Amino acid sequence: xxxxxxxxxxxxxxxxxxxxxxxxxxxxxxxxxxxxxxxxxxxxxxxxxxxxxxxxxxxxxxxxxxxxxxxxxxxxxxxxxxxxxxxxxxxxxxxxxxxxxxxxxxxx
Amino acid sequence: xxxxxxxxxxxxxxxxxxxxxxxxxxxxxxxxxxxxxxxxxxxxxxxxxxxxxxxxxxxxxxxxxxxxxxxxxxxxxxxxxxxxxxxxxxxxxxxxxxxxxxxxxxxxxxxxxxxxxxxxxxxxxxxxxxxxxxxxxxxxxxxxxxxxxxxxxxxxxxxxxxxxxxxxxxxxxxxxxxxxxxxxxxxxxxxxxxxxxxxxxxxxxxxxxxxxxxxxxxxxxxxxxxxxxxxxxxxxxxxxxxxxxxxxxxxxxxxxxxxxxxxxxxxxxxxxxxxxxxxxxxxxxxxxxxxxxxxxxxxxxxxxxxxxxxxxxxxxxxxxxx
Numbered sequence: 001x002x003x004x005x006x007x008x009x010x011x012x013x014x015x016x017x018x019x020x021x022x023x024x025x026x027x028x029x030x031x032x033x034x035x036x037x038x039x040x041x042x043x044x045x046x047x048x049x050x051x052x053x054x055x056x057x058x059x060x061x062x063x064x065x066x067x068x069x070x071x072x073x074x075x076x077x078x079x080x081x082x083x084x085x086x087x088x089x090x091x092x093x094x095x096x097x098x099x100x101x102x103x104x105x106x107x108x
Numbered sequence: 109x110x111x112x113x114x115x116x117x118x119x120x121x122x123x124x125x126x127x128x129x130x131x132x133x134x135x136x137x138x139x140x141x142x143x144x145x146x147x148x149x150x151x152x153x154x155x156x157x158x159x160x161x162x163x164x165x166x167x168x169x170x171x172x173x174x175x176x177x178x179x180x181x182x183x184x185x186x187x188x189x190x191x192x193x194x195x196x197x198x199x200x201x202x203x204x205x206x207x208x209x210x211x212x213x214x215x216x217x218x219x220x221x222x223x224x225x226x227x228x229x230x231x232x233x234x235x236x237x238x239x240x241x242x243x244x245x246x247x248x249x250x251x252x253x254x255x256x257x258x259x260x261x262x263x264x265x266x267x268x269x270x271x272x273x274x275x276x277x278x279x280x281x282x283x284x285x286x287x288x289x290x291x292x293x294x295x296x297x298x299x300x301x302x303x304x305x306x307x308x309x310x311x312x313x314x315x316x317x318x319x320x321x322x323x324x325x326x327x328x329x330x331x332x333x334x335x336x337x338x339x340x341x342x343x344x345x346x347x348x349x350x351x352x353x354x355x356x357x358x359x360x361x362x363x364x365x366x367x368x369x370x371x372x373x374x375x376x377x378x379x380x381x382x383x384x385x386x387x388x389x390x391x392x393x394x395x396x397x398x399x400x401x402x403x404x405x406x407x408x409x410x411x412x413x414x415x416x417x418x419x420x421x422x423x424x425x426x427x428x429x430x
Contacts, residue, residue, distance in 0.1 A: 012261065015295045016282035033239070063294060067312065070242055101290060101326075103169055104316075 022051055022060035032069035039069065045083060047072060047090060116163035116176060124177075128168065135164040139321040144250050146321070158210055161248065161318045207263040210248025210318070240300035240309035247293070247313040249283055251320050251330070254377055255352050257285035264298055264311065281313060286378035286385075288327050289317040322350055328377040328386025335395045336360060351375050351388055358390065366394040 029036040042048050043059065048068050050059035072090075075081055081089060117124050120134045138160045140146060147153035166172045249258065260283060265276045281293055292312040299309025317325050324331045334349060344362035348355050356372065369389045376386025397404065 012278050012280045014259065014280040014282055016284065016293045064292075067242070067292070067294075067310075074241070097290065104165070104289075 020062075022062055023066065025059060025061070028061045028066055028069065031066055032073060034069065034073060041083070042069065042072065045087060047086070114159075114162070116166050119159050119163040120167065122167075126167075128170075131164070131167050135160065135168070135319065136321045139164075139319065143321060144252065157318075158248070162211060164319055205265040205267070207265075209246060209262060209313070210316075211246060237304040237306040238302060239306045240302040242309040242312060243299045244292070244312045244314060246316045247281065247283075248316050248318050249287065250318050251323055251325060251352055251377075253283055254287050254315075254317060254325070255285065257287070258283040262295075262313070266301075268301075283315070286328060286380065287315045288377065289315060289325060291315045323352065325377065328379050329389060330376045330386065331389045331391060333391045333393050335393050336364075338394055338396065340364075341366070341392065341394045349390055352377075360392065364392050366392060368392045 023031065025036050025039050029039045032039070039048075039061075043050065048061065048065040050065070051062045072086060075086060075089060079085075079089070117126070120126075120131060120138065122130055122134045126134070139157070142153040142157040142160060144154055144157055147157070166176050247260065247262070249260075260281045261278065262281050263276060263278050265274060267274050277298060279295065279298070281295065283293070287293075292314050295311040295313060297308045298311035302308050322332055330352060332349060332351070334347065336345065336347070340347075340360055341364045342362065344364070345360045346357060347360055349358055351372075353375070356375070358370065358372065360370070369391050372388040372390070374385045375388035378385050400408070
């Protein structure tokens with residue numbers, strides 16, 4: 001994502017503009033520094049979900065998938081999780097996030 | 109990095125032994141005065157509101173409050189010697205310091221909810237090229253900013269521990285309309301520096317909705333607790349309710365229950381799909397009258413005499429039946 005510098009008079013770069021970037025499995029694998037088969041395995045395990053596409057044979061992935069893949073890479077490198085451990089830790093992290101949100105904003 | 113201690117109890121004007129309810133009341137009272145969405149003088153109220161909100165973030169959460177109470181006595185001795193996962197904003201080589209996120213240095217250091225998680229690869233082999241870790245921080249926004257979107261100035265100071273050099277980067281972050289609590293905004297290339305000539309990681313700012321005296325949020329839905337009288341719950345009423353974009357008139361149906369939700373479609377935060385919005389929920393809170401006048405008491409007694417309220421009578425009958 002290139003910074004949007006159209007905001008004047010400040011020269012500060014502006015980030016956060018919405019992008020619809022979608023990556024093929026080979027591109028996202030290269031960006032996340034893993035191989036395509038691993039991306040496919042993570043997709044089958046439900047760790048990442050491809051964005052909707054009309055052609056089901058060629059799944060496309062968004063920025064959030066890339067962030068998750070890098071996060072998974074970090075967990076693997078630092079904690080040495082296998083897929084079962086990874087699934088458990090990702091579920092727990094998600095649950096912690098929900099509980100923290102409930103604690104901050106109240107249960108609904 | 110030096111950090112000033114914040115006396116959150118003094119900020120909210122409550123006693124150190126104050127109950128959760130007292131803290132909630134004190135926050136609501138002050139938030140009505142200084143909340144940027146409600147205050148007339150937005151420039152002067154902004155800093156005050158941030159301080160109030162930060163104090164509320166810590167004191168309303170029992171775990172953070174306990175930690176804060178423990179810190180209170182010797183907070184400066186623990187500085188620089190992080191003992192908990194919230195301190196992970198410091199990577200082995202670099203230390204990050206933010207300004208413009210809506211939280212003070214003190215809060216960022218001790219209470220930042222998500223911490224600055226590092227994603228990415230760890231680099232242990234010096235001969236290889238690695239991308240820097242991603243880092244994560246919180247950015248506090250008001251519900252008004254979440255409604256309309258906003259442009260926020262953020263300053264990121266990075267201290268390289270190996271060289272001792274400090275680098276400051278200023279940038280702006282566009283908060284999109286409908287930014288929900290928990291959503292991440294990516295600032296590319298502002299994470300940890302790459303290794304062996306590799307690219308820098310990204311910075312992810314996680315949106316946190318500032319507490320509002322009248323509303324709470326969940327995803328794109330907004331919730332408002334409405335106090336109603338017992339007779340309004342029984343007989344029904346037409347009431348005026350504030351929303352984020354103006355007041356609305358709505359009907360409370362007869363025989364409404366305490367805690368019942370009334371939904372107003374499409375009056376919540378904008379959704380990603382253009383033109384679509386979340387819902388606005390009114391949660392009915394039946395309030396009992398306090399300090400009855402003699403006239404009111406007589407009316408309640410009259411109601412008691414003529415009431416056909418059967419529930420407890422039936423319960424009693426059941427409990428006495430052998």
